[in-house]
Amino acid sequence: MATSVPYEEHPELAARFPELHPALTAQHAVMEANRCLNCFDAPCTAACPTHIDVPRFIKKIATHNLRGAAVSILEANVLAASCARVCPVEVLCEGACVLHHQQQEPIAIGRLQRFAMDTFYAAGGRIPQRKATARSQSVACIGGGPASLACAAELRQQGFAVTIYERRALPGGLNSYGVAQYKLRTADSLREIEQIRALGVTFATREIATEADLKELESSYDAIFLGVGLGAMHKLGIAGDGAPCLVDALEFIESYKLGRREDVGSHVVVIGAGNTAIDAAIAARRLGAQTVSVLYRRGPQQVSAFDFEIEHARHEGVTFLWGTLPIAIHHAPEDERTTLECTRVEVNRHGDFVLTADSNFTLECDLIIPAIGQSPLLTFLQRVRGLQIEKGRVVIDRASGQTTHPRYFAGGDCVNGGREVVDAVADGKRAACGIAAALGTAKEASHG
Amino acid sequence: MADLNCNFAGIASPNPFWLASAPPTNCGEQIMRAFDAGWGGAVWKTIGEPITNVSSRYSSIDWAGQRMMGLNNIELISDRPIEVNLREIAEVKRRYPRHAVLASLMVESRREAWHEIVKRAEDAGADGLELNFGCPHGMSERGMGSAVGQDPYYTHMITEWVKEVARTPVLVKLTPNITDIRTTARAARAAGADGLSAINTINSITGIDLDTLTPRPNVDGRSAHGGYCGPAVKPIALNMVQSVMADPTAALPLSGIGGVATWQDAAEFLLLGCTSVQVCTAVMHYGYRIVEDLADGLSQWMDSKGFRTLDEVRGLSLPRVTDWKHLNLNYKIVAHIDESRCIGCDLCHIACWDGAHQCIHLDRVEGPRDGHVELHTTPAAHTARSLGSIAVTPIPRLDPPREEHGPYQAPLARIPRVDESECVGCNLCSLVCPVEQCITMQERPTGEAAQSWEQRVAEAGTHTATETGD
Missing domain, CATH: 3.20.20.70 (Aldolase class I)
Structure with a gap:
């Protein structure tokens, strides 16, 4: 069992992926903090899935109580440093800022949070360990992403023994492998995870896949948290789907983050227009692509990416082809040329896609990146007896995270179908409290 | 000039x-x-x-x-x-x-x-x-x-x-x-x-x-x-x-x-x-x-x-400028909140509850109710309700838009309401409000003739009135 994680940042990465939102200077942070009105029962706090007490930490920054600011943030959100970087604050805390109603820029809450957290960790700060009586029960968390990390940290703080089972070499899930580098660097994700390890959470690098694996955990642990996320990305399902220049968006993001891919060729096509597609498209530009085209079968009014992400991509030189459907990949092994055949498509009033006649055209491409969503880990999840799954999502009680199998709790993407890191953290923490309550009750009952 | x-x-x-x-x-x-x-x-x-x-x-x-x-x-x-x-x-x-x-x-x-x-x-x-x-x-x-x-x-x-x-x-x-x-x-x-x-x-x-x-x-x-x-x-x-x-x-x-x-x-x-x-x-x-x-x-x-x-x-x-004893005790003003200007910071609510006379409430949605402090939801209860709520990141165009919350720019639930029956006209809310002209103090005629403390004491014929002041 590794005590720290082997990872070295590729030397080119920092140059190609300067941070989207650079850190605030100390004086700028205080000035920004002073703009905050200190709302009562603040809408930003209510909008945050982890309910960070935003005015509280911001006013601590204003009084130069930086340690207090970071500690108060960590009370609510143990992955506060990465959330400060990756949260779509425009639709969360900053979107709820009352200053919008006064035609003013909202408070830069995300950047202030990052300032507090970076200052805290740079000074050698550690997540404060709560005083809790050691509990005899233990919990296993399957998957090492944000949901499990948050769940494990909270359980540990309440005195339980916790082991996170992660199949990959680096813990952190998408935080370490799948977030655009200009938002969150792998090194920053790992640094944060070390803090959780320091709380006493055990990390095991092991895949839990079979019924035998589950049985083993069930016999060793009092409760199990499913933070497994989602599975492989969907395939395009068109002719030529196996062409060598095809790589799905998550694999692509992971490969450049880990320094395995430095070149993307001249022409890149991304298929799909969700937030992951945008991350991949921007990365392709930064890695040197001359053209990056995002293909989406519907129009800009239907994309699931946030507006500010689309805007950012345009700013980086990404082209959007709306109402465009890929129909075949043509690969010529002799000269290694690949073209993507596309057609125009419209949605009729019944909601059906109708191909536009004679609209076919081809795009030359060195790399094709499908980003049309991840499939749920159904095969694995169905191995948990009695686990109810609806539309590919594990059904839970929202307040406690408990699944239909009373010893299993769940949170994060496997429950919500794929949302943000902060949603996973909130799920994980709620489930931890649910587990603690359930185990507390069980213990009392056994003594009763 | x-x-x-x-x-x-x-x-x-x-x-x-x-x-x-x-x-x-x-x-x-x-x-x-x-x-x-x-x-x-x-x-x-x-x-x-x-x-x-x-x-x-x-x-x-x-x-x-x-x-x-x-x-x-x-x-x-x-x-x-x-x-x-x-x-x-x-x-x-x-x-x-x-x-x-x-x-x-x-x-x-x-x-x-x-x-x-x-x-x-x-x-x-x-x-x-x-x-x-x-x-x-x-x-x-x-x-x-x-x-x-x-x-x-x-x-x-x-x-x-x-x-x-x-x-x-x-x-x-x-x-x-x-x-x-x-x-x-x-x-x-x-x-x-x-x-x-x-x-x-x-x-x-x-x-x-x-x-x-x-x-x-x-x-x-x-x-x-x-x-x-x-x-x-x-x-x-x-x-x-x-x-x-x-x-x-x-x-x-x-x-x-x-x-x-x-x-x-x-x-x-x-x-x-x-x-x-x-x-x-x-x-x-x-x-x-x-x-x-x-x-x-x-x-x-x-x-x-x-x-x-x-x-x-x-x-x-x-x-x-005069002495306090000459001020009119029968002059009454109350706070008035312009709902269309309110941005929902609720600073007036907490200032009134903790620093004044507990008469600005967040009760527009659940139904306005006038009267003494015990009738109302406390600030701590409001905060606890928010912290107990489950919030998720909205996915654009897939999640239903946030529910409509009334005719004003700020959500109705966040626009405070003044209970005029309890308001003493102290001005505090209008001082903390960050929006110009949002909270104004309005006169409510009492129908009584102007009377100062000095006059009241003189009419009572005694200087040992029981009223206390500071």
């Missing part, structure tokens, strides 16, 4: 804006640049036997990101030889005959010493004299400055000495570091002073460096109390100006000092009876150029109000 010409007890200046005796009036070169910028007069940095200063000398109070809300100094009077200052006064007067140059004076408490400095200053061409009986630090330890100004006997004595020989108007600069500023004002008046200036700086320790534990300003590991000025002191100055000008045995032409930084500040001093105003901190912060808007803004305001001269403005607010 309004006429800003100012005549202060015979001292003429093209406008009422004078530089106070301080670093901005340290030498002739500075004062001439100030006159070029538009200042009407200047009170020379106090002339006396040259002193030695320390470094550092200033410290300040910042507030919520704004610099120098208040400034403190431990600098003494002029460190330049008397003859140099006097020579420069002559030079300034020769080149700027229309501007007012006053010599601020401070010498040891001997009749001959005062006689000599008065004659020399007037011979140099000073239009008037300001006796520095106010400096609260350093000089007071040597029996000068506020050591004189805190004692009506000495104030009277030295003013009388000066008046024995002075040919120009004599102003006595009053210290605020005294229980009742009227006592020294009366002494100055009784001794024949032609005018007053108030206030000098207020004794202060602005703060302590929490690393070194040394108060600021730090002079080699130690500090001493200084004199406080700047925007923070204006309310104290206005009160003292009013108390002097409302007392017929104290009132004289008064040059108002204390936190004047804008034309509005200046207008307020004039309205309480000042003939001119003196400015220092704002110039130390931004330079002489600020006089342009002081003059322009005051002139525009006078035009808009139909005032033609400063004489028409002076003292207009004095009759509107």
Whole structure:
């Protein structure tokens, strides 16, 4: 069992992926903090899935109580440093800022949070360990992403023994492998995870896949948290789907983050227009692509990416082809040329896609990146007896995270179908409290 | 355009804006640049036997990101030889005959010493004299400055000495570091002073460096109390100006000092009876150029109000200041929240609950209810409800849009409501509200004739009424 994680940042990465939102200077942070009105029962706090007490930490920054600011943030959100970087604050805390109603820029809450957290960790700060009586029960968390990390940290703080089972070499899930580098660097994700390890959470690098694996955990642990996320990305399902220049968006993001891919060729096509597609498209530009085209079968009014992400991509030189459907990949092994055949498509009033006649055209491409969503880990999840799954999502009680199998709790993407890191953290923490309550009750009952 | 010409007890200046005796009036070169910028007069940095200063000398109070809300100094009077200052006064007067140059004076408490400095200053061409009986630090330890100004006997004595020989108007600069500023004002008046200036700086320790534990300003590991000025002191100055000008045995032409930084500040001093105003901190912060808007803004305001001269403005607010016992107890105002302007910060709600009278509630959605505090949801319950809610990141275009929350820009649940039956009209909510004109105080006629406390007590025929006040 590794005590720290082997990872070295590729030397080119920092140059190609300067941070989207650079850190605030100390004086700028205080000035920004002073703009905050200190709302009562603040809408930003209510909008945050982890309910960070935003005015509280911001006013601590204003009084130069930086340690207090970071500690108060960590009370609510143990992955506060990465959330400060990756949260779509425009639709969360900053979107709820009352200053919008006064035609003013909202408070830069995300950047202030990052300032507090970076200052805290740079000074050698550690997540404060709560005083809790050691509990005899233990919990296993399957998957090492944000949901499990948050769940494990909270359980540990309440005195339980916790082991996170992660199949990959680096813990952190998408935080370490799948977030655009200009938002969150792998090194920053790992640094944060070390803090959780320091709380006493055990990390095991092991895949839990079979019924035998589950049985083993069930016999060793009092409760199990499913933070497994989602599975492989969907395939395009068109002719030529196996062409060598095809790589799905998550694999692509992971490969450049880990320094395995430095070149993307001249022409890149991304298929799909969700937030992951945008991350991949921007990365392709930064890695040197001359053209990056995002293909989406519907129009800009239907994309699931946030507006500010689309805007950012345009700013980086990404082209959007709306109402465009890929129909075949043509690969010529002799000269290694690949073209993507596309057609125009419209949605009729019944909601059906109708191909536009004679609209076919081809795009030359060195790399094709499908980003049309991840499939749920159904095969694995169905191995948990009695686990109810609806539309590919594990059904839970929202307040406690408990699944239909009373010893299993769940949170994060496997429950919500794929949302943000902060949603996973909130799920994980709620489930931890649910587990603690359930185990507390069980213990009392056994003594009763 | 309004006429800003100012005549202060015979001292003429093209406008009422004078530089106070301080670093901005340290030498002739500075004062001439100030006159070029538009200042009407200047009170020379106090002339006396040259002193030695320390470094550092200033410290300040910042507030919520704004610099120098208040400034403190431990600098003494002029460190330049008397003859140099006097020579420069002559030079300034020769080149700027229309501007007012006053010599601020401070010498040891001997009749001959005062006689000599008065004659020399007037011979140099000073239009008037300001006796520095106010400096609260350093000089007071040597029996000068506020050591004189805190004692009506000495104030009277030295003013009388000066008046024995002075040919120009004599102003006595009053210290605020005294229980009742009227006592020294009366002494100055009784001794024949032609005018007053108030206030000098207020004794202060602005703060302590929490690393070194040394108060600021730090002079080699130690500090001493200084004199406080700047925007923070204006309310104290206005009160003292009013108390002097409302007392017929104290009132004289008064040059108002204390936190004047804008034309509005200046207008307020004039309205309480000042003939001119003196400015220092704002110039130390931004330079002489600020006089342009002081003059322009005051002139525009006078035009808009139909005032033609400063004489028409002076003292207009004095009759509107009275003793508490004369205020009308039957006047009732209540807070009114303009829902269309409200941004939902709910600062008025928490201010009213924790700092006032518990009558602003967040009950528009659940249904308004008037009455005593126990009927309402507490602030802590509101917060707990939010923290207990489950929030998720909305996925654009897939998640249903956030539910409509009413006809206003802020969600209805966050627009507070005033229970007028409980509102005491204290103003607090309108003071904390960050939106202009969102919370206004509106009169609710009580139908009762005006009645003051004094009248009520008289009608009751007793001075032992049970009502208590603070």
